[in-house]
Amino acid sequence: xxxxxxxxxxxxxxxxxxxxxxxxxxxxxxxxxxxxxxxxxxxxxxxxxxxxxxxxxxxxxxxxxxxxxxxxxxxxxxxxxxxxxxxxxxxxxxxxxxxxxxxxxxxxxxxxxxxxxxxxxxxxxxxxxxxxxxxxxxxxxxxxxxxxxxxxxxxxxxxxxxxxxxxxxxxxxxxxxxxxxxxxxxxxxxxxxxxxxxxxxxxxxxxxxxxxxxxxxxxxxxxxxxxxxxxxxxxxxxxxxxxxxxxxxxxxxxxxxxxxxxxxxxxxxxxxxxxxxxxxxxxxxxxxxxxxxxxxxxxxxxxxxxxxxxxxxxxxxxxxxxxxxxxxxxxxxxxxxxxxxxxxxx
Amino acid sequence: xxxxxxxxxxxxxxxxxxxxxxxxxxxxxxxxxxxxxxxxxxxxxxxxxxxxxxxxxxxxxxxxxxxxxxxxxxxxxxxxxxxxxxxxxxxxxxxxxxxxxxxxxxxxxxxxxxxxxxxxxxxxxxxxxxxxxxxxxxxxxxxxxxxxxxxxxxxxxxxxxxxxxxxxxxxxxxxxxxxxxxxxxxxxxxxxxxxxxxxxxxxxxxxxxxxxxxxxxxxxxxxxxxxxxxxxxxxxxxxxxxxxxxxxxxxxxxxxxxxxxxxxxxxxxxxxxxxxxxxxxxxxxxxxxxxxxxxxxxxxxxxxxxxxxxxxxxxxxxxxxxxxxxxxxxxxxxxxxxxxxxxxxx
Numbered sequence: 001x002x003x004x005x006x007x008x009x010x011x012x013x014x015x016x017x018x019x020x021x022x023x024x025x026x027x028x029x030x031x032x033x034x035x036x037x038x039x040x041x042x043x044x045x046x047x048x049x050x051x052x053x054x055x056x057x058x059x060x061x062x063x064x065x066x067x068x069x070x071x072x073x074x075x076x077x078x079x080x081x082x083x084x085x086x087x088x089x090x091x092x093x094x095x096x097x098x099x100x101x102x103x104x105x106x107x108x109x110x111x112x113x114x115x116x117x118x119x120x121x122x123x124x125x126x127x128x129x130x131x132x133x134x135x136x137x138x139x140x141x142x143x144x145x146x147x148x149x150x151x152x153x154x155x156x157x158x159x160x161x162x163x164x165x166x167x168x169x170x171x172x173x174x175x176x177x178x179x180x181x182x183x184x185x186x187x188x189x190x191x192x193x194x195x196x197x198x199x200x201x202x203x204x205x206x207x208x209x210x211x212x213x214x215x216x217x218x219x220x221x222x223x224x225x226x227x228x229x230x231x232x233x234x235x236x237x238x239x240x241x242x243x244x245x246x247x248x249x250x251x252x253x254x255x256x257x258x259x260x261x262x263x264x265x266x267x268x269x270x271x272x273x274x275x276x277x278x279x280x281x282x283x284x285x286x287x288x289x290x291x292x293x294x295x296x297x298x299x300x301x302x303x304x305x306x307x308x309x310x311x312x313x314x315x316x317x318x319x320x321x322x323x324x325x326x327x328x329x330x331x332x333x334x335x336x337x338x339x340x341x342x343x344x345x346x
Numbered sequence: 347x348x349x350x351x352x353x354x355x356x357x358x359x360x361x362x363x364x365x366x367x368x369x370x371x372x373x374x375x376x377x378x379x380x381x382x383x384x385x386x387x388x389x390x391x392x393x394x395x396x397x398x399x400x401x402x403x404x405x406x407x408x409x410x411x412x413x414x415x416x417x418x419x420x421x422x423x424x425x426x427x428x429x430x431x432x433x434x435x436x437x438x439x440x441x442x443x444x445x446x447x448x449x450x451x452x453x454x455x456x457x458x459x460x461x462x463x464x465x466x467x468x469x470x471x472x473x474x475x476x477x478x479x480x481x482x483x484x485x486x487x488x489x490x491x492x493x494x495x496x497x498x499x500x501x502x503x504x505x506x507x508x509x510x511x512x513x514x515x516x517x518x519x520x521x522x523x524x525x526x527x528x529x530x531x532x533x534x535x536x537x538x539x540x541x542x543x544x545x546x547x548x549x550x551x552x553x554x555x556x557x558x559x560x561x562x563x564x565x566x567x568x569x570x571x572x573x574x575x576x577x578x579x580x581x582x583x584x585x586x587x588x589x590x591x592x593x594x595x596x597x598x599x600x601x602x603x604x605x606x607x608x609x610x611x612x613x614x615x616x617x618x619x620x621x622x623x624x625x626x627x628x629x630x631x632x633x634x635x636x637x638x639x640x641x642x643x644x645x646x647x648x649x650x651x652x653x654x655x656x657x658x659x660x661x662x663x664x665x666x667x668x669x670x671x672x673x674x675x676x677x678x679x680x681x682x683x684x685x686x687x688x689x690x691x692x
Contacts (some may be wrong), residue, residue, distance in 0.1 A: 022385055022484075022487075023487070023489065026566070027388060027423070027489050027491075027566070028419040028420075028423050028489075028490070028550060028551060029387035029388055029389040029419050029420060029422075029423045029425060029480070029487075030386045030387070030388050030389070031386070031387055031423070031487050032385060032386040032387075032388065033385055033386075033480070033484070034380040034386055036382050039377045039378060039379055040377070040378040040379075040380055040386070041375035041376070041377055042375055042376050042378065042431065042463070042464060042479075043374060043375040043376070044431045044432075044464055044465060044466055044475070044477060045465060045466050046431050046433040046434070046435055046466045046468045046470075046475070047468075047469075048435055048468050048469070048470035048471075050470070051468060051469055051470050052468070073374040073375050074374075074375060076374035076375075077373070077374050077375045077377070079375060085388065085390045085477060086390075087390050087391070087392045087433070087475040089392055089394055089473060092397035117388070118388060118389060118390055119390060119477070120390055120391050120392045122392045122393075122394050122398070122473075123394070123397055124392075124394030124395075124396070124397050124398060124471065124473055125394075125470065125471035125473070127435060127468075127470055127471070127473065129390070129392070129466070129475040129561075131390060131431060131477050133388075134375070136377070137377070138368075141368075141369070141375075141377050143369065143373055144372075144373050144374070145373075154550055202372060203374075205374060220372070220373070256389040312498050344490075
């Protein structure tokens with residue numbers, strides 16, 4: 001597979017033209033101009049066939065999702081999308097597949113004003129890595145580590161839709177169009193991330209499920225509050241160790257009665273009260289964020305402007321642990337990770 | 347495989363600490379500060395088991411090579427290495443393999459002053475993508491498109507060593523230590539790339555073989571000279587089309603008698619005069635660059651300082667095509683790509 005030909009044929013002019021791209025695809029490196037006063041936000045994600053997507057998934061949807069996953073990471077920092085690179089590994093050259101994949105990728109890139117500035121195409125088992133690059137005024141990124149005791153915990157959109165589609169697909173059941181679209185063509189909440197600069201104290205995107213991802217906010221914010229890791233660090237910022245991080249974590253309580261659920265998820269929960277569906281399913285790509293209660297009045301007009309539900313679901317507590325308050329007032333602690341034993345906890 | 351645990355265990359503090367890393371691994375994005383007046387150079391490369399390396403290759407060497415390939419791209423622009431991201435796909439968690447891989451990656455990162463700022467670990471067929479990020483004073487990058495008629499064509503080091511090792515490995519022959527090291531642990535020519543700012547008019551790293559990579563310089567420089575593509579472009583800079591690019595290309599002649607060859611490659615050529623070995627083998631990761639003849643006097647002191655051969659091997663011609671001048675004065679045109687019919691051309 002001649003790499004250059006492949007890129008030229010299928011990925012030419014993919015995405016938006018941007019004046020900050022000094023030199024794009026076609027040299028040893030791309031050259032980029034980061035405006036003065038801006039920090040660069042970067043994130044790389046890999047999707048592997050058979051692990052992150054079904055090998056026979058619609059390639060146009062896969063092109064969309066491969067960029068959406070990274071855009072969701074930019075959104076979760078409050079970054080403005082700028083550039084992307086694409087490393088694509090394919091078992092064989094398949095023009096029809098590539099055209100569809102490129103179309104899905106390009107449509108989202110253009111919609112978000114992103115330029116594709118580099119990439120690599122290789123032969124091998126189907127997988128792809130996308131690195132996204134965004135811009136944030138220096139010091140204004142919204143990190144995981146900023147939540148404070150008493151802050152409200154909020155989420156965008158609805159939770160559990162992608163998980164519902166995945167469960168039905170794996171079970172061989174018919175999949176409703178709404179949940180399928182959430183799974184295969186997630187909408188990164190970029191505009192929300194930008195709007196929450198100066199409002200949210202901490203933020204993360206829900207890619208691994210609310211419990212796991214809120215858990216990252218609790219751990220990072222707890223450690224930061226106790227001064228165990230520096231928010232501004234010259235080192236890569238790795239944690240000192242799992243057990244000390246968990247001990248230092250903040251806690252949170254969330255009220256299941258107010259969890260934002262689509263009709264499809266609500267209906268499934270009525271049939272089978274398994275709260276792991278909205279609490280532990282990945283791939284929703286909504287944002288989970290915290291903000292002081294006195295800023296809560298900013299949410300309704302923001303939700304109106306964006307046409308997106310923004311729901312306070314709980315608050316940050318001083319002691320480690322996540323507590324769920326069930327619809328009947330029962331309190332219990334969900335487990336991170338293995339949720340097999342969780343089905344009857346609600 | 348718990349992604350965060352894996353990264354924390356094996357990739358903590360990988361590489362150098364840098365003050366321009368505002369936030370490293372552990373949030374939705376890394377945050378980076380590009381100094382004012384600098385452009386950002388980025389390149390992403392994927393290595394797939396069974397395609398780019400043998401699945402049983404020494405993981406420490408693979409860790410080294412996975413970063414070296416990207417460093418070579420930075421070198422080829424004259425960029426100073428800064429940051430790297432690593433997307434690693436593994437069939438299973440293997441602590442011993444990961445430790446060795448991380449050690450090889452980290453040793454080269456530290457040597458080059460690079461910080462690992464982000465990554466992703468996924469389960470799947472063994473492959474990895476590394477994106478490198480470097481810094482260049484604005485406008486000083488050395489592109490492929492700057493060669494002018496009459497410029498000398500130069501290469502660093504020796505050519506064909508990695509190809510010799512690969513041929514012997516594939517044939518089941520014993521592989522000499524020197525060529526094997528060139529194949530498995532290539533040395534990116536970063537210091538040379540930096541030193542050639544202001545000297546070289548065009549540059550590329552030799553990853554696909556001299557003929558193919560010099561060919562890129564000839565095409566890009568020809569098109570730029572004819573004004574068919576802008577050197578400073580706001581668009582991604584894709585070529586307009588293969589045939590018009592080839593028509594617009596510059597040419598070059600190279601003198602095989604002065605091609606820099608190691609004793610091992612020289613000996614093999616004496617047994618089998620197949621010039622595709624030094625001309626078309628990939629993976630050497632030397633630099634090919636052009637410069638005006640009046641600057642040639644800068645090369646010997648630079649070669650002395652770097653302890654690296656810098657050899658003028660030919661010159662740029664106004665008409666498209668690459669001409670080889672054999673040791674006996676015979677002139678012939680090597681073909682790009684398929685070299686099977688090339689063995690007896692010398």
